[in-house]
Amino acid sequence: MMLNNANTCTIYCCRDLHGFFHLLQNCEKLENNFDDIKHTTLSERGALREAMRCLKCADAPCQKSCPTNLDIKSFITSIANKNYYGAAKMIFSDNPLGLTCGMVCPTSDLCVGGCNLYATEEGPINIGGLQQFATEVVCNMWYC
Secondary structure: OEEEOOOOOEEEEEEOOOOOEEEOOOHHHHHOOOOOOOOOOOOHHHHHHHHHHOOOOOOOHHHHOOOOOOOHHHHHHHHHOOOHHHHHHHHHHHOOOHHHHHHHOOHHHOHHHHOOOOOOOOOOOOHHHHHHHHHHHHHHHHHO
8 A cells, every 4th residue: 555645755554474564654764764774793703603503405495585596505605614705796696786685684584584493592594694794795895
């Protein structure tokens, strides 16, 4: 459903993946709202530890649930081997918006939700964090 307010701004009523309806905020609030961006907290050591936890499953349910068909196993393997450029190259070749997607993708509903480690004590692999880590490292190399 779509509504127009006096400022000709469009407001949407959206249904999320669980069937719940939400009204998006008005334009003035959205203009400076970056709440949906997840900033990575993974250090290099944390990213390596997280990448080493990956089981590299044969059927890879994380890859099956990725809407961009990202080769998750391969980029995580590259991170585990300290090949951050290779990981970012895989991410960007599958999805030119890899950095942005790493920040805003609802991974808990998609790839992370499909992770075989989801029910373990340590929890699922932080796929979005690893994606964001690899792309940020390479972007910092290119732009700094």
